[in-house]
Amino acid sequence: MRDTRPAGVADRCEHPTPLASGRDADVFVIDDRRVLRRYREGGDVAAEAAVMAHVASHGFPVPRVYQARGADLVMERLDGPTMLSAFLAGELDATETATCLADLHRRLHALPPRLGQGEDDRILHLDLHPENVMLTSRGPVVIDWRNATEGPADLDVALSAIIIAQVAVEEAHPLASPAATLLAAFVDRVGGRVLTTLDQAVAMRRDDPALTSGERERLDAAAALITGRCWSRQPRGAARPGA
Ligand SMILES: Nc1ncnc2c1ncn2[C@@H]1O[C@H](COP(=O)(O)OP(=O)(O)OP(=O)(O)O)[C@@H](O)[C@H]1O
Ligand SMILES: [Mg+2]
Structure with a gap:
């Protein structure tokens, strides 16, 4: 079976735990504070991270972005349901x-x-x-x-x-x-x-x-x-x- 666990940031964690899967991305728990969202087909999260930072700076509610690199976005882990x-x-x-x-x-x-x-x-x-x-x-x-x-x-x-x-x-x-x-x-x-x-x-x-x-x-x-x-x-x- 293919190991779909994320490399990079999550590699440094013991066992990144899958949290959710959408149509495009898998989301993994890094720790109590952070999740990793990774596009399955690759891609570049830079543009969306820039928009998230912009709207956050104006007080709009988005998860805080900790790191954006390639297909990986490390962001604030949110509580509560959708x-x-x-x-x-x-x-x-x-x-x-x-x-x-x-x-x-x-x-x-x-x-x-x-x-x-x-x-x-x-x-x-x-x-x-x-x-x-x-x-x-x-x-x-x-x-x-x-x-x-x-x-x-x-x-x-x-x-x-x-x-x-x-x-x-x-x-x-x-x-x-x-x-x-x-x-x-x-x-x-x-x-x-x-x-x-x-x-x-x-x-x-x-x-x-x-x-x-x-x-x-x-x-x-x-x-x-x-x-x-x-x-x-x-x-x-x-x-x-x-x-
Ligand atoms: N920052 C977060 N904290 C906690 N859970 C999250 C966070 N971001 C995403 N999730 C969980 O992961 C799920 C999928 O996230 P997201 O919508 O970003 O992925 P997606 O692949 O684009 O999904 P879809 O294509 O189905 O819209 C969310 O419904 C939510 O349950
Ligand atoms: Mg979605």
């Missing part, structure tokens, strides 16, 4: 979860951009969903900054909505029903701005090589679910939102 686990366990209801997510967007997009090439550019996470938020003793903390970039704030909001909607429209998905409930609450919080760059968000998801063909096929249905929810919250006779 926002998804807390939502599924009933510790947060859909409104509280959606409010927390929308609030993280608002706080992130209020920060000064790091590069700021366009007038309306803001820092975007572009993968801000309940599995990438950990509810710690110091409040919600956002992880997984791989996709972070700068651009229009609404695009970040639309991507969160489309990611949740993709689960909601997958009938066989065990979380389809809670995802639909959460999507409705999230759209209620963020309103019609979710539509302004929805097409762009769908196009970005379509280009994501990590998506399965089934997920790609359901993108249009996911976008329609978001549009339908926006439309249904309008008073009768109102102009179609985003039109």
Whole structure:
């Protein structure tokens, strides 16, 4: 069996303990204070570490980065569950979860951009969903900054909505029903701005090589679910939102 234990920093620890595995990365415990997140297919964490340092310097909640080298990011070990686990366990209801997510967007997009090439550019996470938020003793903390970039704030909001909607429209998905409930609450919080760059968000998801063909096929249905929810919250006779 292939030894997947990390080299480098974690090599110097006795037995790095696997903590979690995402689609792209494995996370190992180094000690009480630190974890190592390592991309399985290699890569360079420098860009995401730079964004994390920038947002942290403006008070946005991210894990503290101790070392970024190649595919390895050594960072603060967070306590507490992910926002998804807390939502599924009933510790947060859909409104509280959606409010927390929308609030993280608002706080992130209020920060000064790091590069700021366009007038309306803001820092975007572009993968801000309940599995990438950990509810710690110091409040919600956002992880997984791989996709972070700068651009229009609404695009970040639309991507969160489309990611949740993709689960909601997958009938066989065990979380389809809670995802639909959460999507409705999230759209209620963020309103019609979710539509302004929805097409762009769908196009970005379509280009994501990590998506399965089934997920790609359901993108249009996911976008329609978001549009339908926006439309249904309008008073009768109102102009179609985003039109
Ligand atoms: N700083 C941290 N402290 C404690 N646990 C962490 C930390 N960072 C990540 N984790 C754990 O590792 C899991 C995966 O982390 P992360 O989302 O960064 O990896 P990923 O491979 O990009 O995941 P995915 O592709 O599924 O989004 C998280 O859900 C969380 O349980
Ligand atoms: Mg993740």
